[in-house]
Amino acid sequence: MLSLVLWWAGISLEAVILLRSLICRSFAKYPYFYTYMTCILMVDLTRYFVYSHNPPAFRDWYWSTEFVSVSIGYGVILEILRQALARYQGAARFGSRIVWASFFVVLAYIAYKFATVTNWSAAATGAELERDLRTVQAFALAAILVLISHYRIELGRNLKGIIVGYGAFIALNVIDFAVQAYADPPVRVVSRHLQTYFFFVPLIVWTATLWSYHPAPTAAPAGELGPDSESFSRWTKGMLRALRDSIPGKLKE
Amino acid sequence: MTPLIIYCAIGVGLLVLLLLAVRRRPSPAEGSAEALLGARHALRTLQLSLLPPELVDRFFARDDLEYVFAAAPKEIQQLFLEERKRIVLAWVSQVRQQIVSLQDFHFGHSRHFVQLSLSSEIVLAWEFAALRMACRAFYLLVYLRGPYGAPQIAGKMAATAARLCAISEKSLAFLTPAESRAIVDDSAHGSAPV
Numbered sequence: 404m405l406s407l408v409l410w411w412a413g414i415s416l417e418a419v420i421l422l423r424s425l426i427c428r429s430f431a432k433y434p435y436f437y438t439y440m441t442c443i444l445m446v447d448l449t450r451y452f453v454y455s456h457n458p459p460a461f462r463d464w465y466w467s468t469e470f471v472s473v474s475i476g477y478g479v480i481l482e483i484l485r486q487a488l489a490r491y492q493g494a495a496r497f498g499s500r501i502v503w504a505s506f507f508v509v510l511a512y513i514a515y516k517f518a519t520v521t522n523w524s525a526a527a528t529g530a531e532l533e534r535d536l537r538t539v540q541a542f543a544l545a546a547i548l549v550l551i552s553h554y555r556i557e558l559g560r561n562l563k564g565i566i567v568g569y570g571a572f573i574a575l576n577v578i579d580f581a582v583q584a585y586a587d588p589p590v591r592v593v594s595r596h597l598q599t600y601f602f603f604v605p606l607i608v609w610t611a612t613l614w615s616y617h618p619a620p621t622a623a624p625a626g627e628l629g630p631d632s633e634s635f636s637r638w639t640k641g642m643l644r645a646l647r648d649s650i651p652g653k654l655k656e
Numbered sequence: 657m658t659p660l661i662i663y664c665a666i667g668v669g670l671l672v673l674l675l676l677a678v679r680r681r682p683s684p685a686e687g688s689a690e691a692l693l694g695a696r697h698a699l700r701t702l703q704l705s706l707l708p709p710e711l712v713d714r715f716f717a718r719d720d721l722e723y724v725f726a727a728a729p730k731e732i733q734q735l736f737l738e739e740r741k742r743i744v745l746a747w748v749s750q751v752r753q754q755i756v757s758l759q760d761f762h763f764g765h766s767r768h769f770v771q772l773s774l775s776s777e778i779v780l781a782w783e784f785a786a787l788r789m790a791c792r793a794f795y796l797l798v799y800l801r802g803p804y805g806a807p808q809i810a811g812k813m814a815a816t817a818a819r820l821c822a823i824s825e826k827s828l829a830f831l832t833p834a835e836s837r838a839i840v841d842d843s844a845h846g847s848a849p850v
Contacts, residue, residue, distance in 0.1 A: 493772030538663065541670045548673040553781065554767040555760065557682035567674055574670040581663030620682075636776040639762045642699075643783045 416606040429616040435482035466529035505543035534580030559619040564612020568605030698757035752791035
């Protein structure tokens with residue numbers, strides 16, 4: 404009974420987020436993210452339908468759709484990259500390289516799995532696959548977060564919410580899947596119970612932060628800058644050398 | 657057990673990065689006169705207030721120490737060491753703060769360049785970090801061993817301050833785009849924030 408209540412609560416929150424995006428006209432502002440939300444809502448509704456009409460088929464259906472939801476999760480990472488770094492061309496170039504690299508890692512990994520796994524079990528192989536795909540997503544997101552922190556990029560309220568919600572969801576999932584696979588049985592039982600609530604973390608964060616549209620802070624266009632990047636780097640390096648020389652000699656030994 | 661620790665570390669690491677990214681103070685508006693003034697101010701502070709050789713020489717001059725130890729009672733000697741230590745610690749903190757300002761200025765601007773070089777940026781990030789760590793280490797050294805516990809400081813400082821001055825001078829012209837140069841110069845002299 405509780406699981407059905409949680410199920411409907413999750414579906415309701417997803418519907419609320421999508422409804423608000425239509426009311427506030429923010430769907431078009433964050434198209435990848437809201438497409439992801441739409442897919443997740445569809446997946447949850449079909450799961451509910453299968454669960455209530457054909458319970459024996461649920462397990463296989465769950466893992467098939469789970470693979471879809473993990474894959475479209477890349478849309479959220481793309482949205483974060485697009486929104487956070489679009490105004491900063493240099494940083495955006497690094498970010499897109501990271502995302503493409505992680506995407507190719509995922510493709511290679513899936514190809515490897517399909518080629519090597521002989522006795523395919525939806526639950527065991529699916530869980531392992533999801534854990535590893537989430538880990539790759541965690542690395543891609545971590546790299547983007549490093550760029551955001553390093554270049555001190557200003558984030559709007561909506562984007563902060565998307566990042567915190569999805570980041571927390573991925574982090575909790577990676578930990579949970581690892582616990583399911585490697586921890587002692589009593590810990591696994593607790594973890595399995597907690598897993599039900601994990602998706603509420605991003606849903607609650609997204610409902611609160613995406614309730615209304617907050618445009619991203621604006622920045623000066625790159626055209627206003629004086630020197631080119633190489634000259635600028637050279638200048639900074641020269642200045643650093645001079646500064647380093649002025650730091651007490653003993654510390655550099 | 658090892659895979660469990662690795663995956664948990666990845667999850668926790670991501671949560672920590674999330675916290676840092678969301679809580680970090682954003683850089684001021686790029687290309688603005690405020691940012692240029694900030695960089696100019698940081699350079700000027702280093703150049704004129706923090707690194708002039710005579711000032712650095714004065715901080716670490718042993719003749720002051722010898723005079724106080726020869727002529728003053730024990731309480732005065734103690735007071736002298738404590739105050740000198742406080743001054744040096746405040747000085748190191750200021751130097752570090754200005755380095756952080758210059759770092760913020762560099763990365764606040766470089767993120768816009770289309771042809772940004774990854775290797776250059778990594779090297780610079782490392783160099784800034786090393787410089788900040790050196791300041792921290794020096795702070796710790798002075799804190800633990802006192803202002804006269806780290807010799808060879810004054811000479812090094814005096815010798816390189818002039819070099820820094822030259823680079824700073826060049827950079828002031830180099831950093832300021834033609835159209836905003838007048839504004840920055842006026843505001844620096846008149847102290848009116850732009």
